[in-house]
Amino acid sequence: MPRPHLALLAALLAASGVFALSDRIDPYYLDVLVGIGINIILAVSLNLVNGYTGQFSLGHAGFMSVGAYLSAAVTLFLGPQLLGAGGGTALAQNALFLAALVAGGLSAAFAGLLVGVPSLRLKGDYLALVTLGFGEIIRVLIQNFEPLGGALGLNGIPASTNIFWVLAGAALTVFTVTCLVRSTYGRGFLAVKDDEIAAEAVGLDTTRYKIVAFVVGAFFAGIAGGLYGHFKQTISPGGFDFNRSIEIVVMVILGGMGNTVGVVLAAILLTLLPEVLRPVAEYRMILYSFLLIVLMIARPQGLFNFRFDKSKS
Amino acid sequence: MLTVTDLSVSYGAISALGGISFTIRPGSIATLIGANGAGKTTTLRTISGLLRAKSGRVTFGGADITKLPPHQIVARGLCHVPEGRMIFSNLTVDENLAMGAYLQKDKERIARDRDYVFSVFPRLKERLAQQAGTLSGGEQQMLAIGRALMGGPKLLMLDEPSLGLAPKLISTIFEKIVEINRSHGITILLVEQNANLALEISHDAFVLETGRLVMQGKSPELRANPELKAAYLGG
Numbered sequence: 001m002p003r004p005h006l007a008l009l010a011a012l013l014a015a016s017g018v019f020a021l022s023d024r025i026d027p028y029y030l031d032v033l034v035g036i037g038i039n040i041i042l043a044v045s046l047n048l049v050n051g052y053t054g055q056f057s058l059g060h061a062g063f064m065s066v067g068a069y070l071s072a073a074v075t076l077f078l079g080p081q082l083l084g085a086g087g088g089t090a091l092a093q094n095a096l097f098l099a100a101l102v103a104g105g106l107s108a109a110f111a112g113l114l115v116g117v118p119s120l121r122l123k124g125d126y127l128a129l130v131t132l133g134f135g136e137i138i139r140v141l142i143q144n145f146e147p148l149g150g151a152l153g154l155n156g157i158p159a160s161t162n163i164f165w166v167l168a169g170a171a172l173t174v175f176t177v178t179c180l181v182r183s184t185y186g187r188g189f190l191a192v193k194d195d196e197i198a199a200e201a202v203g204l205d206t207t208r209y210k211i212v213a214f215v216v217g218a219f220f221a222g223i224a225g226g227l228y229g230h231f232k233q234t235i236s237p238g239g240f241d242f243n244r245s246i247e248i249v250v251m252v253i254l255g256g257m258g259n260t261v262g263v264v265l266a267a268i269l270l271t272l273l274p275e276v277l278r279p280v281a282e283y284r285m286i287l288y289s290f291l292l293i294v295l296m297i298a299r300p301q302g303l304f305n306f307r308f309d310k311s312k313s
Numbered sequence: 314m315l316t317v318t319d320l321s322v323s324y325g326a327i328s329a330l331g332g333i334s335f336t337i338r339p340g341s342i343a344t345l346i347g348a349n350g351a352g353k354t355t356t357l358r359t360i361s362g363l364l365r366a367k368s369g370r371v372t373f374g375g376a377d378i379t380k381l382p383p384h385q386i387v388a389r390g391l392c393h394v395p396e397g398r399m400i401f402s403n404l405t406v407d408e409n410l411a412m413g414a415y416l417q418k419d420k421e422r423i424a425r426d427r428d429y430v431f432s433v434f435p436r437l438k439e440r441l442a443q444q445a446g447t448l449s450g451g452e453q454q455m456l457a458i459g460r461a462l463m464g465g466p467k468l469l470m471l472d473e474p475s476l477g478l479a480p481k482l483i484s485t486i487f488e489k490i491v492e493i494n495r496s497h498g499i500t501i502l503l504v505e506q507n508a509n510l511a512l513e514i515s516h517d518a519f520v521l522e523t524g525r526l527v528m529q530g531k532s533p534e535l536r537a538n539p540e541l542k543a544a545y546l547g548g
Contacts (some may be wrong), residue, residue: 184411191412198399200363200455202464203387203416217417258403 016159108222256302
């Protein structure tokens, strides 16, 4: 079996191991761990777009919200009809949850396609602005759409997310992105980032590559959204605002654009940092920001990026 | 082989090419010379589909390719080495070559093309696992040409291969261009500011001036042309 597949298997086994022990772990640590896992999914999938393909997207929270709302709608509105009054067996509940997650991912991917096709002809700052605008549009739409709870959000979502789902989701995301960029097809993402004109000149359909990266990235953001909603049990449009997108972008930049290991570590670090800084209470966010600045000055190419940097040559 | 008919291109309101026509003979080396801003790069980019023509036609091997997207033009065997050694600097030399063969499905042919690239540029074989961005300028140009050769071109378009290279390296690259043309019969369209060198190795030459074709003919004849000498060859 090739290495990434072995690693995936090991990660899935580890996830079930952690799940089996989850009764004995302090719920607070479990909470943090779930947060880390969801952030890994978000950061690694955004890294495919921003890092590997070099398209600056600021709309990841938007895709996350699409997935969160759709999967919550599936379990909340379709669930009772499908599972009946008794709530169904544990297996049926998990199957429904899986279906809800996939539906959330697919709807986010579809949203990615809708945004990507017209906007990926734009470059750099312009694309960033369009994706930013998209994220806000989604948020405002949901805020004013009463069947999805409007500004109050959706409450009473079943707590289907557990540590196994999250860790398995993170492992699958890392696995998919790694295999994708290492494949012959996937080297095209890096080629588009390195030099778009040269990529076109050797015969790549660059627009298509960008759309694929966008759609795959959005899919996993949708999954992360679904996991998040079924973990917090309540979602509101405010939770998926511009700040959320920025948080994910920071993880990608800090980890090193186009470096999955780095981005995973950055996601862990940046989820832990606010927790570790809790004792300093009101100075927490100042310290957090300060540390970010220091890290960016010390390692502008990303914490764990040791590859050649074109801008420095 | 390649016929350009009355081709016009503009960037917004600014006209870059004002209706140029020329034909490239199969198996030849043709060169497009002219000063900065004459429209040489624009011509190449329009032929390879990176830019859209305002009017006019480009036919390649008898088929109209004017409106085709770049990847379909490459698939027909028209490969473009863009100006400024645009290699994939974060990929290795090996991966760059693999990207060049992106549209090739035939594994045997890819292996043959690789061997051919190594026979032309042995240096690339020594640097296979190296990240392309760390190559020297000359090696990067070799890689850019080698990558285009992996696409199995019938016509190879080179945009300023001498740009930013030391004189000794320039002559090496030009020798290689002649070798590629002779040994493999690949037709070459060369865009150069270094008109002297370009005329020396080419068969046909076209002179562009502010978006218009002002002179064309056999390269040796143009080299002797006093008008051209005064304008481009330094007296």
